[in-house]
Amino acid sequence: MMRAVVYGEYGSTNALHVIDVPTPTPAADQVLVRVGATSVNSWDWDLIEGGILARLEGGLREPRRRILGIDVAGTVVGVGQHVTSFVEGDEVFGDLSGVGFGAFAEYVVAPAGALARKSPSLTFVQAAAVPHAGLLALQGLRGKRSIEPGDKVLINGAGGGVGSFAIPLARKWGAEVTGVDREEKLEAMQTWGAHHVIDYEAVDFTRTGIRYDLIFDVTSRRTVLAYPRALAVGGSSVVVGGSIPALLSTVTMGTLLTKATDRQYSVLVHRPNPDDLDQLNGFFEAGLLEPVIDSIWSLDQIRDAVQLIADGAAKGKVVVTV
Numbered sequence: 001m002m003r004a005v006v007y008g009e010y011g012s013t014n015a016l017h018v019i020d021v022p023t024p025t026p027a028a029d030q031v032l033v034r035v036g037a038t039s040v041n042s043w044d045w046d047l048i049e050g051g052i053l054a055r056l057e058g059g060l061r062e063p064r065r066r067i068l069g070i071d072v073a074g075t076v077v078g079v080g081q082h083v084t085s086f087v088e089g090d091e092v093f094g095d096l097s098g099v100g101f102g103a104f105a106e107y108v109v110a111p112a113g114a115l116a117r118k119s120p121s122l123t124f125v126q127a128a129a130v131p132h133a134g135l136l137a138l139q140g141l142r143g144k145r146s147i148e149p150g151d152k153v154l155i156n157g158a159g160g161g162v163g164s165f166a167i168p169l170a171r172k173w174g175a176e177v178t179g180v181d182r183e184e185k186l187e188a189m190q191t192w193g194a195h196h197v198i199d200y201e202a203v204d205f206t207r208t209g210i211r212y213d214l215i216f217d218v219t220s221r222r223t224v225l226a227y228p229r230a231l232a233v234g235g236s237s238v239v240v241g242g243s244i245p246a247l248l249s250t251v252t253m254g255t256l257l258t259k260a261t262d263r264q265y266s267v268l269v270h271r272p273n274p275d276d277l278d279q280l281n282g283f284f285e286a287g288l289l290e291p292v293i294d295s296i297w298s299l300d301q302i303r304d305a306v307q308l309i310a311d312g313a314a315k316g317k318v319v320v321t322v
């Protein structure tokens, strides 16, 4: 048996309970990982709150997945018979969002192909902060057009988990970086490397007259029609998440605008994969990037840890040690 955070109804963090459940057994292509640490992502909170998009994906009336947890960093303690890439004792990390979640527990099974080796330069706490937010940042910034030195890059919603990787990455690639978030997070964004910061409650970044080569929108609240006035010729906007109208307008009108104009509009479809995690490992080992940990909690404190994300109060990543 193992301890795990289990939930059976949508609504609030009160639905989360730490109980004993059977330890999973790895299938032929899976490994069993003893979880060292995990971290909380806004997707975990979305699936607890149970909005319409979350219900469409996670179960209409009640959650299909009983154990959440996307990010895992831990040690391989069991190996399926077809797995050749890992042996017991290997330290791994990964993004389990595409393979069933489950990291809010002492043990989780995952396909070997979903995991990468953890860099020895990272602790389990640091490594657990990386996979989901780090991959979203890397894949979103890489986007349709790679960043050139001197490019003006604006990251909207940059004070949270994704921004804590996206700001230093964009800066590493030579961009002039602007971070947009709530006033309380402006200083943190500057610490992470933003040259300029904007308080979204005070200033609409699409109406400042400044045009950006890349707008990386972590949490879009605008339809795609607002972006052209803030995009330079040849520039692109990549929306990672946001409101339903914002996402729908980018997928529909954004596709037409991309065909008809000299600017590109897209929604990122994130693809967890070990190669990108290895690339991030390389940045950590070279000292070019460092996970930003807002706070560290225990499994028994999971409600408080998730509530921080629900309240938008975290600056960087909220990690849970197991």
Ligand SMILES: NC(=O)c1ccc[n+]([C@@H]2O[C@H](COP(=O)([O-])OP(=O)(O)OC[C@H]3O[C@@H](n4cnc5c(N)ncnc54)[C@H](OP(=O)(O)O)[C@@H]3O)[C@@H](O)[C@H]2O)c1
Binding pocket: 041, 042, 043, 133, 136, 156, 157, 158, 159, 160, 161, 162, 163, 180, 181, 182, 185, 200, 218, 219, 221, 239, 240, 241, 242, 267, 268, 269, 270, 271, 309, 311, 312, 313, 314
């Ligand atoms: N495309 C994909 O495949 C995919 C997959 C998974 C997740 N996602 C998305 O990826 C994102 C995850 O981001 P994250 O982990 O960095 O979340 P996070 O830690 O919650 O950070 C989001 C930040 O945006 C800020 N914010 C809220 N409203 C804003 C506004 N109107 N303007 C500017 N900033 C605003 C929040 O601050 P306050 O709340 O304090 O205001 C918070 O600091 C989510 O949007 C999620 O839906 C996308």
